[in-house]
Amino acid sequence: MNRQARSRNTAITAAASIASTVGLLGTLYYLDIPAFLRQRVKSKQLEPRCYNATTKPSLTELTAITQQLTSKTTYPLAERVERNMPIYDCHNLNLDDADLIDRLQDELYHNLTSGPGVYILKHFFSDSTTIDSANAAFCAIIDDELEKTGAKGDHFAPASANSRIWNSFSKHALQDPESFTAYFSNPWFKVVCDSYLGPAYRITTQVNIVRPGGKAQMPHRDYHLGFQTDEDVVAWPKAVHAMTSLLTLQGAVAHTDMPEDSGPTRLLPYSQLFPEGFRAYRSKEFIDHFEQDYVAMPMEKGDAVFFNPALFHAAGENCTADFDRSANLIQVSSAFGKTMESIDTLPLIEKTYETLKSKHGAEGMTKEVDAFIRAVAEGYPFPTNLDCRPPGPSGMSPASEQDILREAIVNGWSKDKAMEELTEMRQASSANGKILRQTAVFGT
Structure with a gap:
């Protein structure tokens, strides 16, 4: 093989090696191997589940964290x-x-x-x-x-x-x-x-x-x-x-x-x-x-x-x-937490129902109407009594107060009917709740 051919082959081999290295680095970057390895080490190290009451939190760590600058980008x-x-x-x-x-x-x-x-x-x-x-x-x-x-x-x-x-x-x-x-x-x-x-x-x-x-x-x-x-x-x-x-x-x-x-x-x-x-x-x-x-x-x-x-x-x-x-x-x-204050929603819904119904009649289910329903009524149906309030056919949970209130204003229920449905739902949700009549509001 002449010198020119050997040089060409060497260049090809070097290029292939570089490409292979770049590809390997790209794969490592994509897979985030360093983080993966750190996680593997962490998963094998048993650490205390709670912070140590006898050691002091690090002010140096807080200072480093809070020295960050917010970028408009x-x-x-x-x-x-x-x-x-x-x-x-x-x-x-x-x-x-x-x-x-x-x-x-x-x-x-x-x-x-x-x-x-x-x-x-x-x-x-x-x-x-x-x-x-x-x-x-x-x-x-x-x-x-x-x-x-x-x-x-x-x-x-x-x-x-x-x-x-x-x-x-x-x-x-x-x-x-x-x-x-x-x-x-x-x-x-x-x-x-x-x-x-x-x-x-x-x-x-x-x-x-x-x-x-x-x-x-x-x-x-x-x-x-x-x-x-x-x-x-x-x-x-x-x-x-x-x-x-x-x-x-x-x-x-x-x-x-x-x-x-x-x-x-x-x-x-x-x-x-x-x-x-x-x-x-x-x-x-x-x-x-x-x-x-x-x-x-x-x-x-x-x-x-x-x-x-x-x-x-x-x-x-x-x-x-x-x-x-x-x-x-x-x-x-969050639906998955407890509020700082107890809210009895039924008196609030009863007091504002006619105003909300009129607002919906004039505007329809606007963003404003939807925002108010979310604010005034419970959107999370748990905890509940699943014997009395089984999940509806369309989902894994029973109707919430928000669901019933939306149904009420869309269908033009009277305030008495809406409050009756909401009160029955609350009673049925308690540990000693009674089974709701079969004319359920939701699941249709």
């Missing part, structure tokens, strides 16, 4: 990123564009699970009259409760310093059903809640009005594990620490403007990613870190902020001389 639908938080403008997002809303929900989900853990929706309520009507109802409730029971204490202020309405969701409906219906007909609730919790979520709310001089909260995490003591937290397995933040969505709607000096919520972006945060936030060194690094975003009336409940956060201090900061705090629970 990760959240292209956001108007901007400010103070490490994506800011969206509902005015510029078309609710009728299903593809856009799907992409938006992808962004919101990524934010809370892998990103900064918090975002703001400008113009969440675009019509200030809805907020004004709700505020009037809240004022009437506060005055009535003050007369009957006196001033209430608050999470972070003595009695009479601030005003709080526990379970404002139920009280709002009973005080002013028209205002309540308009408020929770806002389809943005469904977009936000579905993006993180999926369907069949449960909304609860609490109004909080912070007066001038109202002090800041201590940084904390929220429901479920955020409400446990230090001793209790370490008794829960590590998987529960990760799970608890996926069961609840936290938020607040601004019912007044919230200028900087009025104390809008203080937030530590990315802190929800710190695995041991539920047992760390009470420690002085973590409190000091929060106080040095938190961010707070001024908001306007009708704006909303939503965040992962594991995010380190705290209400700010109202440093104004004459301005009351008012927010409707939102806690939304």
Whole structure:
């Protein structure tokens, strides 16, 4: 073989070797072999199921996590990123564009699970009259409760310093059903809640009005594990620490403007990613870190902020001389969790039924009507009594309150008939429930 041929063969062999190597590297990359090998090692190592109560969580780890910067390219639908938080403008997002809303929900989900853990929706309520009507109802409730029971204490202020309405969701409906219906007909609730919790979520709310001089909260995490003591937290397995933040969505709607000096919520972006945060936030060194690094975003009336409940956060201090900061705090629970407050839905449905029926008669099953049904009625039929309420032919679960309420307004039932069906369903769902008559609402 002459020299030229040997050189050609050598070049071909080298090219084939390079191609083979590239192919192998591509396969390894595709299969993510390093991660696979780490998982293999981890699966063979027995680790304690709970965090060690005698060791301290690592502030260095939290600091490294929270030094990340949010890139606008990760959240292209956001108007901007400010103070490490994506800011969206509902005015510029078309609710009728299903593809856009799907992409938006992808962004919101990524934010809370892998990103900064918090975002703001400008113009969440675009019509200030809805907020004004709700505020009037809240004022009437506060005055009535003050007369009957006196001033209430608050999470972070003595009695009479601030005003709080526990379970404002139920009280709002009973005080002013028209205002309540308009408020929770806002389809943005469904977009936000579905993006993180999926369907069949449960909304609860609490109004909080912070007066001038109202002090800041201590940084904390929220429901479920955020409400446990230090001793209790370490008794829960590590998987529960990760799970608890996926069961609840936290938020607040601004019912007044919230200028900087009025104390809008203080937030530590990315802190929800710190695995041991539920047992760390009470420690002085973590409190000091929060106080040095938190961010707070001024908001306007009708704006909303939503965040992962594991995010380190705290209400700010109202440093104004004459301005009351008012927010409707939102806690939304997954169908697979328990709400922070008990909601008796039947009185709320009865009180708002005629308003909802009229709204459906004028509009049909619009996004607004659907949003209200999801807010006011239970979407998850369990726990139930399967002897009394077997699954319908069309699915693996019996009808929910939302199913029956939709059927009622679509078919124009009277309020009496609708309430009779819902009451019978509730009775049949109890441990000692009676079997429903065979003219079942669903399964047809």
